[in-house]
Amino acid sequence: MPQHVPVRVRRHAAAVIAVSLVTPVLCPAHAAATVPHAPLALSHEANPVRHTSLGSGLSGLVELVVERLLLADAVAAAKFGGTSPVADPERERALLGKVATLSARTGLPAETGVRFFRAQIEASKVVQRGLHARWRAHPELRPRERPDLASEVRPRLDRLTPRLLRQLKEAEPGRSGPGRCQARLTAARLAAQTRARLDKLHRDALRSALTPVCRVGAVDHRSGAVKGSGPVG
Secondary structure, eight states: OOTTSOHHHHHHHHHHHHHHHHSOOOOHHHHHHTSOOOOOTTOOTTOGGGGSOOOSHHHHHHHHHHHHHHHHHHHHHHHTTSSOOSOOHHHHHHHHHHHHHHHHHHTSOHHHHHHHHHHHHHHHHHHHHHHHHHHHHOGGGSOSOOOOIIIIIHHHHHHHHHHHHHHHHHTHHHHSSHHHHHHHHHHHHHHHHHHTTOOHHHHHHHHHHTTTSBOOSOEETTTTEEOSOOOBO
């Protein structure tokens, strides 16, 4: 620092530099993490779940289920105040028919893929109905934009379908043995919902979406039937 600067100014400048060297900078990611999150329509492009690499087995499956579930917010926004009902039996039948075909190509029994996707459909409807009720009760929370269901939202859902089935197939070894499967599935669910900062509506829907994942009983190879009770969730 030049000698002609007054001593008082030099001391003040030195103090400012010293403070700047020890004061941490709050990065945007850290700042965002301090803000409570409730999923909103069309707000998931920056969601942490979308930008982490998929885990293997059950954890990867849960991450994809969360990703699909969050798109239910955009579906709800597209349908809110319009003429499209939450339930769409024709669309659901077409999707489940496609799932049966894709399951066979993936190496899964068709009924396994269909049962799993029925749970995804029902979980999505839980979110949609919950959001519609919330928006009717609190108009200030209503989405400001209405995405186009056919051109914007459904293509994203359709791209997730084969990925979910492949991940369900990859998770097959971990899905056997209901006790161990359920413990691992619960741990993966809790971790994923924490990362995504899901509210209660989405947490409940996620639990429902994962109900068919763990298999119970052993297969009787002579009859193809499954001994024991049904899937747990």
